[in-house]
Amino acid sequence: MNKITEELLKEVADFKGSFEGAYNIREDGGCAGRQSTKNIQITSKEDLPGIDIHIAPGTKGETVYIPACVTHSKVDDLVYNDFFVGEGADVVIVAGCGVHSEGDDQARHNGIHRFFLKKGAHVVYKEKHLGTGKGKGLRRIDPVTDVYLEEDSVLEMDTVQLGGVDRTVRKTNGVVGARARLVVRERLMTDGDETARTDFDVTMEGEDSGVDLMSRSVAKGHSHQEFYSCIKGKARCTGHSECDAILSENGTVTAQPALEASHIDASLIHEAAIGKIAGEQILKLRTLGLTEQEAEARIVEGFLK
Amino acid sequence: MQNPVYRRKEANMLKIEHLAWSIPGGEEIIKDINFTADEGKLIVVTGPNGGGKTTLAKLIAGIECPSNGKIIFDGEDITSLDVTERAQKGIAYAFQQPVRFKGLTVRDLLELAAGGKLPEEKLCALLGQVGLCANEYIDREMNTSLSGGESKRIEIATVLAREAKLSIFDEPEAGIDLWSFSRLVETFQQLRSRGTGTLLVISHQERILSIADEIVVIADGRVRMVGPGKEVLPQLLADERAARCPLGKEELA
Ligand SMILES: Nc1ncnc2c1ncn2[C@@H]1O[C@H](COP(=O)(O)OP(=O)(O)OP(=O)(O)O)[C@@H](O)[C@H]1O
Ligand SMILES: [Mg+2]
Numbered sequence: 001m002n003k004i005t006e007e008l009l010k011e012v013a014d015f016k017g018s019f020e021g022a023y024n025i026r027e028d029g030g031c032a033g034r035q036s037t038k039n040i041q042i043t044s045k046e047d048l049p050g051i052d053i054h055i056a057p058g059t060k061g062e063t064v065y066i067p068a069c070v071t072h073s074k075v076d077d078l079v080y081n082d083f084f085v086g087e088g089a090d091v092v093i094v095a096g097c098g099v100h101s102e103g104d105d106q107a108r109h110n111g112i113h114r115f116f117l118k119k120g121a122h123v124v125y126k127e128k129h130l131g132t133g134k135g136k137g138l139r140r141i142d143p144v145t146d147v148y149l150e151e152d153s154v155l156e157m158d159t160v161q162l163g164g165v166d167r168t169v170r171k172t173n174g175v176v177g178a179r180a181r182l183v184v185r186e187r188l189m190t191d192g193d194e195t196a197r198t199d200f201d202v203t204m205e206g207e208d209s210g211v212d213l214m215s216r217s218v219a220k221g222h223s224h225q226e227f228y229s230c231i232k233g234k235a236r237c238t239g240h241s242e243c244d245a246i247l248s249e250n251g252t253v254t255a256q257p258a259l260e261a262s263h264i265d266a267s268l269i270h271e272a273a274i275g276k277i278a279g280e281q282i283l284k285l286r287t288l289g290l291t292e293q294e295a296e297a298r299i300v301e302g303f304l305k
Numbered sequence: 306m307q308n309p310v311y312r313r314k315e316a317n318m319l320k321i322e323h324l325a326w327s328i329p330g331g332e333e334i335i336k337d338i339n340f341t342a343d344e345g346k347l348i349v350v351t352g353p354n355g356g357g358k359t360t361l362a363k364l365i366a367g368i369e370c371p372s373n374g375k376i377i378f379d380g381e382d383i384t385s386l387d388v389t390e391r392a393q394k395g396i397a398y399a400f401q402q403p404v405r406f407k408g409l410t411v412r413d414l415l416e417l418a419a420g421g422k423l424p425e426e427k428l429c430a431l432l433g434q435v436g437l438c439a440n441e442y443i444d445r446e447m448n449t450s451l452s453g454g455e456s457k458r459i460e461i462a463t464v465l466a467r468e469a470k471l472s473i474f475d476e477p478e479a480g481i482d483l484w485s486f487s488r489l490v491e492t493f494q495q496l497r498s499r500g501t502g503t504l505l506v507i508s509h510q511e512r513i514l515s516i517a518d519e520i521v522v523i524a525d526g527r528v529r530m531v532g533p534g535k536e537v538l539p540q541l542l543a544d545e546r547a548a549r550c551p552l553g554k555e556e557l558a
Contacts, residue, residue, distance in 0.1 A: 167374030215409075244407065284404040287366055288418045288463065289392040298417065 001025060002102050004071040005134075012096025012128040013067040024051055026068035029077045040041060040091075042062050044074035050080035050112075053093075057086030057118065062088040067096040067110060073103030073137040078110045085153075087118040092297045096128045097143070099165065101135040108140040115146070117153035117180075122161070127272045131164030138166040145172045149180035151206060156183040177238075178206030187304045188214040190223035190251070200229035204266070211243040218249025218300050230258040234267025245274040246303060248296075266271065317341045317377070318503040319472055320367070324374035326364055334360050335371070336526040342471075342519070345500040349534070350507045351541070357526040358507045359401050362473050366432040367391040367504075379470060395470035399477065401507075403460035405448050406500060411459050414441045418466040431462045434492040436485030453480040461489065465496075470523035471503045472496075478510045490516065514538050 005027045006008050009015030021252060029049070032249045039059040043052050043298075047056040070077055083093065101107035102130060117123060131139035134155050147155055161168065174182045186267035191198050202211045211231055231239040245253040259268040287297035319342040326335040330424035335357050342348045344396050363369040365376060367388040376411050383391055397418075406414075415431060416423050423431075429439040445451065447459060457480050466473050477485055490512055497506060497518070506513055514520060517534035522541065530537055 031532065103485060133343065173311075197475070277403075280404045281406055283388060285417065286388040286396050287368075287392050287396075288467065289389060289420065290417065291389050298413075302406060302410075302413060305408055 001027055001216075002071055005069040006031060008069045008071070008097065008098025008132065008178045008192070009067055010096045012013065012130050013065055013094050014221070015065075015067070019065045021062050021064065022298075023065040024053075026066070026077070026079060027073055028075050029071070029079075037062065042066075045080060045082075048080045049078060050082070053081065053083045055083065055085045055089050055178055057088055057093055058104045059086065059089040059091055059217060061090065063092040063161045065094045066210050067094070067098070068108045068248075069097070070099045070101075070109050070159075073101040073105040073107045076106070076108045076110075078112075080114075081114075082114045083116065083123075084246070085115065085121040085123055087120075088120045090122040092124045092126070094126045096126075097141050098130045098132065098242075099139040099161075100131075100133040100140055101117045101137045101139050102133045103135045103137050105137040106140060107135075109135055110140075110142045110144075112144045113146070113264065114117055114148070115155060116148050117150055117155060119150050119152055120295075121150075121153045123155045125155060127157065127159040128160040129159075129165055129168065131166065138155040139164060140167045141165050142167075142169045144172070145170075145276060147172070147174040147182060149174065149176045149182060149209075151175070151178040151180060153180045154183070155181075156185075158185050158210045160187045162187070162191070163191060165196070166194050169197045169208040172201070174202040174211065176202065176206060176209040176211055176234075178179070179208045181210040181212070183211075184213045185215075186217070188215070188225065189220070189304060190215035190217075190225055192223060195225070197226040198228065200231075200241070202230070202239070203232040203234060204235050204239060205236050207237075209235065209236075209237045209266060211241075213243075215243045217253070218246045218248060218304060219245070221247040222250045224251070227253070227255040229270075230260060231262055231268055231270075232260040232284055233268050235263050236265035237263070237267070239266070239268040241270045243270075244303075247274065247276045248300075279285045297301075316343055318344045318379055318506070320377035321361075321365075322375040322377065324364060324367055324376065325372050326360060327372050328517070332390040333372075334526050335364065336529055338374070338523070340521050340527070340528055340531055342503050342505055344503055345497065346518040347497045347504045347506065347516060348519045348521060349514050349515060350505065350523060351509060352529065356524045357395055358530075359475055360524050361523065362398060362475050362507060365471075365473060365476075366396055368398075396462075396469065396473070397464045397469035398473045399461050399464040401475035401476060403447075403456040403477070405451075405456065406446070407448050408446060410444055410446050410460075411445045414463050415443075415466045418463040419468075425468070431466050432459075434465055435459070435462045436488040436490070437462070441528070443521040454482060454485070457481060458485060465492070469502065471505065473505045473507070475507045477506065478508060478513065486510075486512070511538075511542075514541070518536070
């Protein structure tokens with residue numbers, strides 16, 4: 001593994017010189033390290049670039065790391081990773097992605113992740129994206145996340161991108177079974193000329209299924225963000241999405257949330273708010289002795305925490 | 306020989322001179338207000354709704370700029386200083402309407418107010434002074450999930466955390482239950498008994514008026530009455546009975 005990968009991993013995957021348990025490190029389209037455990041087997045796909053991760057039924061308390069890094073320009077990495085999570089397993093999956101470029105050409109990572117959760121499985125999925133380097137070439141991260149939740153399973157997805165990624169299109173699709181729940185927390189900050197597009201499409205098919213999407217974002221500089229979500233309720237279910245965006249300088253945001261209910265007992269709610277930081281919030285912190293800039297920074301930091 | 310004892314520059318912590326303020330392009334709301342507040346004293350500002358009390362507090366904190374007059378704080382003319390500078394000089398202001406923040410916790414706000422990390426005991430003591438149990442609140446966000454009375458008490462606690470030379474409380478009683486209110490009155494009395502730091506409390510509550518060193522009555526943008534609490538309060542109560550008008554006085558919610 002090269003130095004840049006090591007630095008990126010510290011930022012995006014809590015890397016402390018080594019990983020404990022199962023892991024697979026992807027570097028510029030190749031494999032820079034892999035380890036399976038008794039309960040978590042990682043194998044290469046035969047027909048496509050990428051890996052299969054099989055998590056045995058009943059596995060408890062293990063964490064699997066599958067970070068991916070692109071360390072120079074002129075790389076366009078496409079990878080398919082499939083997670084098969086056995087009945088009753090309860091695990092954490094950490095999938096950080098870092099893209100570094102010093103050159104004039106594009107550096108891109110496109111990760112297609114599919115999650116198949118068996119009955120009663122519980123997964124916390126952490127995804128952190130970062131762009132670094134001073135090259136003119138664009139840093140792009142375009143993840144696709146497909147989630148299939150069988151009855152009583154829960155997937156909690158935490159996705160964070162706080163800077164340096166010039167272009168990103170993030171697609172998340174879900175099918176939620178009976179009594180299963182999908183919880184997504186997105187935090188996004190863009191600056192300069194960055195653009196970010198988020199697309200959620202979730203269908204609740206099982207009785208008493210649930211989905212909760214929370215997106216908080218800050219658009220600074222001349223950056224632009226688009227938020228699309230569609231929550232579909234096809235059974236007795238509860239769906240909630242909340243999109244809060246703070247505008248700063250010349251940042252712009254489009255939000256188009258959609259709800260589709262095709263069952264009498266589907267209960268769907270959407271909340272959306274876009275605006276600059278409320279003047280009274282800045283004033284309040286100034287009366288505590290902070291300058292205007294300090295107050296703004298503190299409010300944004302808390303908002304994206 | 307040097308005098309080793311720190312000497313305050315003035316006995317007056319706050320001196321308001323000919324203060325005036327108009328709505329931008331409109332009516333004059335504050336009209337030639339004058340009064341002083343001495344160090345270590347509890348000054349209660351009262352008067353009918355819309356009389357200009359909150360506007361006066363905002364002028365002192367620097368949130369609004371006066372069209373005329375001067376504000377002297379601890380011997381220094383602070384009229385041209387901005388909100389941050391005044392806060393750093395030692396003015397603290399608990400808003401009438403607390404501000405909500407998505408993402409800032411009660412602990413965050415108390416620590417910002419105190420200017421650094423606070424040990425658990427200190428957080429407990431601060432929230433205890435407003436009748437809140439710290440364990441339940443320190444990690445909660447100061448967002449709209451808090452009730453009106455809860456956020457009001459947290460707002461007051463952030464000002465207590467500042468330990469400022471001048472602490473302004475804008476209707477601290479509003480929305481607060483009887484038990485927390487009693488605790489708050491005790492807190493004001495304790496703070497006053499230390500003799501350092503001046504308290505300026507805007508209130509309609511007889512319990513608060515009755516512990517005032519000085520009462521300033523503001524009506525229609527002017528000081529209608531000012532003097533020691535013992536003299537002003539009986540007159541206010543007599544006026545109230547004579548007028549038989551309950552509107553000038555808000556009840557404890
Ligand atoms: N920015 C503003 N724009 C327009 N009118 C204002 C503004 N600020 C204050 N006022 C008006 O000035 C008057 C005094 O308001 P202020 O809030 O100071 O009253 P108050 O004495 O604090 O009343 P209360 O007891 O109800 O809190 C009111 O009539 C109010 O409507
Ligand atoms: Mg008021």
